[in-house]
Amino acid sequence: MDVGGTLYALRTQRGLSQRELARRCGVANGTISLIESNAINPSVGLLRQIVNALPMNLSEFFAFEHLEERKLFYRASELREIGGKGISYRQIGTNLNGRALQMLNEVYAPRTDTGKTMLHHTGEEGGVVISGEIEVTVADQRTILGPGDAYYFDSHLPHRFRNIGQEPCHIVSAATPPSF
Amino acid sequence: MDVGGTLYALRTQRGLSQRELARRCGVANGTISLIESNAINPSVGLLRQIVNALPMNLSEFFAFEHLEERKLFYRASELREIGGKGISYRQIGTNLNGRALQMLNEVYAPRTDTGKTMLHHTGEEGGVVISGEIEVTVADQRTILGPGDAYYFDSHLPHRFRNIGQEPCHIVSAATPPSF
DNA sequence: AACCCCTGTTCATTATAAAAAACACTTCAA
DNA sequence: TTGAAGTGTTTTTTATAATGAACAGGGGTT
Numbered sequence: 001m002d003v004g005g006t007l008y009a010l011r012t013q014r015g016l017s018q019r020e021l022a023r024r025c026g027v028a029n030g031t032i033s034l035i036e037s038n039a040i041n042p043s044v045g046l047l048r049q050i051v052n053a054l055p056m057n058l059s060e061f062f063a064f065e066h067l068e069e070r071k072l073f074y075r076a077s078e079l080r081e082i083g084g085k086g087i088s089y090r091q092i093g094t095n096l097n098g099r100a101l102q103m104l105n106e107v108y109a110p111r112t113d114t115g116k117t118m119l120h121h122t123g124e125e126g127g128v129v130i131s132g133e134i135e136v137t138v139a140d141q142r143t144i145l146g147p148g149d150a151y152y153f154d155s156h157l158p159h160r161f162r163n164i165g166q167e168p169c170h171i172v173s174a175a176t177p178p179s180f
Numbered sequence: 181m182d183v184g185g186t187l188y189a190l191r192t193q194r195g196l197s198q199r200e201l202a203r204r205c206g207v208a209n210g211t212i213s214l215i216e217s218n219a220i221n222p223s224v225g226l227l228r229q230i231v232n233a234l235p236m237n238l239s240e241f242f243a244f245e246h247l248e249e250r251k252l253f254y255r256a257s258e259l260r261e262i263g264g265k266g267i268s269y270r271q272i273g274t275n276l277n278g279r280a281l282q283m284l285n286e287v288y289a290p291r292t293d294t295g296k297t298m299l300h301h302t303g304e305e306g307g308v309v310i311s312g313e314i315e316v317t318v319a320d321q322r323t324i325l326g327p328g329d330a331y332y333f334d335s336h337l338p339h340r341f342r343n344i345g346q347e348p349c350h351i352v353s354a355a356t357p358p359s360f
Numbered sequence: 361a362a363c364c365c366c367t368g369t370t371c372a373t374t375a376t377a378a379a380a381a382a383c384a385c386t387t388c389a390a
Numbered sequence: 391t392t393g394a395a396g397t398g399t400t401t402t403t404t405a406t407a408a409t410g411a412a413c414a415g416g417g418g419t420t
Contacts, residue, residue: 003224018398028379033399040377041225043407044183059242066239084398085385198368208409213369220407223377265415 002095003047004038006065008080009094010054011036025053068094079105086112102178106171108134108163118158125175126152132169135162155179182275183227184218186245188260189274190234191216205233248274259285266292282358286351288314288343298338305355306332312349315342335359 011021011032018036022029027050034040035050042050044058051061071093079090086109096102106127118137128150135144137160138153144164145151153159155175163169191201191212198216202209207230214220215230222230224238231241251273259270266289276282286307298317308330315324317340318333324344325331333339335355343349 017396019396028381030380030399030401031378034378037399041223043221043223043377044227045221046378047224057242057246059239059246062237062239062242066237197366199366210369210371210410211408214408217369223407226408 001069001097002038002065003042004036005080005094006061006068007032007050008036009068009078010051010056010061010064014054021050021053025050087114096178099178100176102175104171104173104175106173108132108161108169108171110163110166110168113162114160116160118160119155120158121155121179123155123176123179124153125155125173126150127171127173130170130172132163132167133165134169134171135164136160137162181249181277182218182245183222184216185260185274186241186248187212187230188216189248189258190231190236190241190244194234201230201233205230267294276358279358280356282355284353284355286353288312288341288349288351290343290346290348293342294340296340298340299335300338301335301359303335303356303359304333305335305353306330307351307353310350310352312343312347313345314349314351315344316340317342 011018016024018032019029021027022032027046031040031042031046032050035042035047047061048058051058054061056064074092079092080094081088082091082104083089083106088107088109090105090107092103092105093099129145129147131147133144133146135142136151138151139157139159191198196204198212199209202212207226211220211222211226212230215222215227227241228238231238234241236244254272259272260274261268262271262284263269263286268285268287268289270285270287272283272285273279309325309327311327313324313326315322316331318331319337319339
């Protein structure tokens with residue numbers, strides 16, 4: 001169900017960059033990127049070429065994919081990074097297709113912000129601040145949350161998170177259904 | 181190395197026609213044909229869709245592919261039919277990629293013929309007539325072979341096989357390297 | 361024979377994958 | 391601070407997969 005996530009997990013497990021893997025299997029690095037983000041549906045021949053460079057065969061690759069689907073426990077290093085630009089979102093599980101829940105281990109670097117244009121999507125979300133402080137705006141309400149504080153709201157409401165402090169802010173959050 | 185042959189083996193093993201399989205997985209029947217003849221390199225998603233209808237998962241599919249590569253023994257029903265039009269060529273092994281030899285169990289129906297335009301390709305070939313009679317033409321030589329008789333020639337020479345009798349003609353042949 | 365239903369193959373069109381290059385960003389060293 | 395080398399992403403073009411329809415043959419009925 002998730003060729004991209006599986007490839008990502010296996011590649012990073014081996015400490016390879018997309019370009020390094022691309023070089024080893026003779027595939028364009030952009031193609032690896034597109035496959036990992038599930039933006040394209042690679043051919044069997046191409047996937048075989050890539051997977052062989054891990055090195056691994058296709059049977060093992062798809063067996064691993066099934067293992068991932070039934071995975072229960074995750075080491076800190078296995079959480080999938082889906083953030084960027086000073087905001088780290090480390091997701092529990094690489095493939096959330098068909099799952100009800102998306103859990104994130106979030107770290108906002110000082111002075112980072114989810115953006116002036118408010119976020120909104122279907123579902124509900126909640127979280128607990130572990131350390132640091134975060135300014136949370138939801139619709140017409142705004143507050144600053146510190147360690148132990150929490151939030152919970154309908155994701156339809158426009159929302160924004162901003163770390164206006166000097167320390168990184170660490171939050172553990174959950175959303176249903178997964179939104180990206 | 182041989183997605184097409186593997187799919188063919190699994191499909192026929194289950195007694196399914198290409199169209200029946202196509203119907204079950206929602207894929208065009210022509211696509212199944214092209215995949216089995218290795219004329220196209222299917223996407224992972226499409227192969228998954230097809231393989232699931234067997235039913236089977238991709239890990240099992242590719243594990244089977246590896247088994248096939250190491251297969252030593254073949255039941256009569258497992259020989260792959262690559263002939264047509266009254267001439268049956270039943271090949272030993274579905275995937276001859278990288279193999280040195282192509283062995284065929286051939287049956288020429290009465291009045292069948294490899295064609296007026298002579299065959300020629302690289303390699304050498306030989307065979308033994310098991311039953312029936314066959315007219316064999318190689319370059320400027322022609323003869324009729326019966327049970328126990330045999331032939332061996334360089335495949336570059338133009339050649340033609342013709343069953344001019346009333347009975348089916350059964351031949352066991354070998355060619356190196358495999359030519360199709 | 362004429363028809364129907366099945367088989368697998370082939371072709372023209374459309375959709376999409378793959379490559380190559382440009383892009384945006386980070387890190388490190390000069 | 392500037393440049394070089396690394397990261398992953400995105401875009402444009404080209405190649406190719408996938409579809410749907412047409413094709414050609416096989417087997418059985420009427």
